[in-house]
Amino acid sequence: MKSLIKTMVFALMAIGFQILQAQEIINDEEKKVEVKTPVKLGNRIKADGVAAVVGDYIILDSDLDRRIDQLEVQGADLSEVTRCQLFGSLLEEKLYAHQAIQDSIIVNELQMRSQTEQQIQSFLAQPNVDGIEDLLEIFKKDNEADLREEMYEINKNRALSSQMREKIIADIEITPEEVRQFYNELKEDGLPTFGTELNVANIVIIPEVTEEAKQDAVDRLKEMRTDILENGASFNTKALFYSMDGSKNNGGKLGVMNRKNPRMVKEFRDVVFSMQEGDISEPFETDFGYHIVWLEAIRGQDYEVRHILLRPELSQEAIQKAKDEIDEVRQKLIEGKITFAEAAREFSDEEETKFEGGKLTNPLTQDFNFELTKMEPEIYAQIQDLEDGEISEVLEDGDRLNPFKFKLVTVTNRIDEHEADFSRDYLKIKRLALQSKHFDAVGEWQEETIMSTYIKINGEYRSCEFTSNWLKNE
Missing domain, CATH: 1.10.4030 (Triger factor/SurA peptide-binding fold)
Structure with a gap:
């Protein structure tokens, strides 16, 4: 071994x-x-x-x-x-x-x-x-x-x-022949055992942000920008009170961006690298929400920036509409009018999974198998009481891009604990x-x-x- x-x-x-x-x-x-x-x-x-x-x-x-x-x-x-x-x-x-x-x-x-x-x-x-x-x-x-x-x-x-x-x-x-040689070396000392694995799929419905809510975020950022530029208000203070990400505690400070290795979302770096030192940008959108950016200083290739981030507010009407939609999808699944994979492709708002019939990809293995004992606690909590093929109740979930969303999950396949097999576990x-x-x-x-x-x-x-x-x- x-x-x-x-x-x-x-x-x-x-x-x-x-x-x-x-x-x-x-x-x-x-x-x-x-x-x-x-x-x-x-x-x-x-x-x-x-x-x-x-x-x-x-x-x-x-x-x-x-x-x-x-x-x-x-x-x-x-x-x-x-x-x-x-x-x-x-x-x-x-x-x-x-x-x-x-x-x-x-x-x-x-x-x-x-x-x-x-x-x-x-x-x-x-x-x-x-x-x-x-x-x-x-x-x-x-x-x-x-x-x-x-x-x-x-x-x-x-x-x-x-x-x-x-x-x-x-x-x-690594070549296929090297993989086979590695497998043969394992066989000499005893092959490892792989634990029980599950395939998990989900359907996600995300409440839609209204155009009015988007415009309200933009208008609030414009007001802040005007107050800073015309009345001398503090960018740092406004970031501390209003920004909706972790940088707020540092007055919106994001540290240094570099032209050689910017490593930022495209919309953000396009704005920053088009600014002059001391500028405060107009509001702009990224996947995270709406921003204004203050370019504090340019030192060679390094850009020192602060930002204020606002996310448009979700209306109760939008949340209820999404809830009604996923309830309807679940009812169709329970009645057998549509398969889970078909429903994911037709209704799910999660682009990463919908075209795979809702199946989640294991980020470690890049396949659809999740070893039960190594599953992320969040995923395990959602499927631990489900039988194979059973549809979960509607779950409320969220992440940094979508702080509120509804979800259905199911276990689509189960592979019992077994000794490593070259073909099956390649x-x-x-x-x-x-x-x-x-x-x-x-x-x-x-x-x-x-x-x-x-x-x-x-x-x-x-x-x-x-x-x-x-x-x-x-």
Whole structure:
């Protein structure tokens, strides 16, 4: 099972990148200086030393404790994970982030700010977190603004690391013969068992926003723009009070956009890159709603922007109309007047699924199979009490593009737990084989990059038994 174990380790390594620590950047002349920074621990003060240096990044002694606190907030089971293993993951993260910067990789600032807000709300929803004060304690921050900035840096580092890994494996492909060889290697040690899998389909009806509601959002943005330009009102304050996304807490600040790697929706970047420094745009539409943008500054290829986002208000009439429509669709399904696939193609408003008869695609495997034990909690909650082919009651749902929508779900097929079969499970086996090649490529890259990057491990961590050559055979 050597190849399978290697693949599983690769998957766990990828999961480990989901929570990254805040960074500190040091100059070349500082790399050999073990700075001591006081850190408050309850009523005591402990000197926070430099545990390691990786390229232009340092890892403080406190970073590992903070990593553990954050994983525990998410409910992770750390009973079989050692401190040395977690420290090794920190070293890997910094190595990826350092090399990403060397390779001029740029992250999506808007996405990072939005993700930061979503993560804070997710943390606050955890049963073991008692309000924002708990998060401030975990992150050792004095206020929410500092907390958001640190989490933004965490997400930025995560994105840099992720994009660096993607760059390493981007051109790696696998042939059918390599897949067969991988499968034969698995057979020698015993084939893995795949758990019960389900095919899930849905029909989604989205309440229609009226033209009046759209125009009202546009008019409100125009009024804000006029007040700012003619009366000197604060853009930041209006964003704080009225904007409908996570950037509101930073006065609408989205960070830096770059012409070389804009990574924004087309409508947004078209507006920003046509503006002059200091301009405030007219209202414009994206999938997220209606915006006005203030281009604060242009620094070479970098554009510093803020925005205010308004989403048109849904009327009760529109919501009721959508509810009546999906009730009617469900009745037709119950009476057998139409199949679920036919109803999805005819009535569903979800473009991603309607032309597949409503079937959901598993984002991990890119097929229609969802392993029952690994299904997203949201999907599982919607189908857990359904028999195969049974139509759910009307469900209320929502996302960041459509905060309110109605849904019907059904289980269209069930595949019982079984030993891996080459023909039946080819896509899964191919994915495992490709991950194995990715693992090898990442290992080779990491080995080479460690040797060419300045790395210094201090104190107790020098006695760790790392799987990678972080000590460079010292």
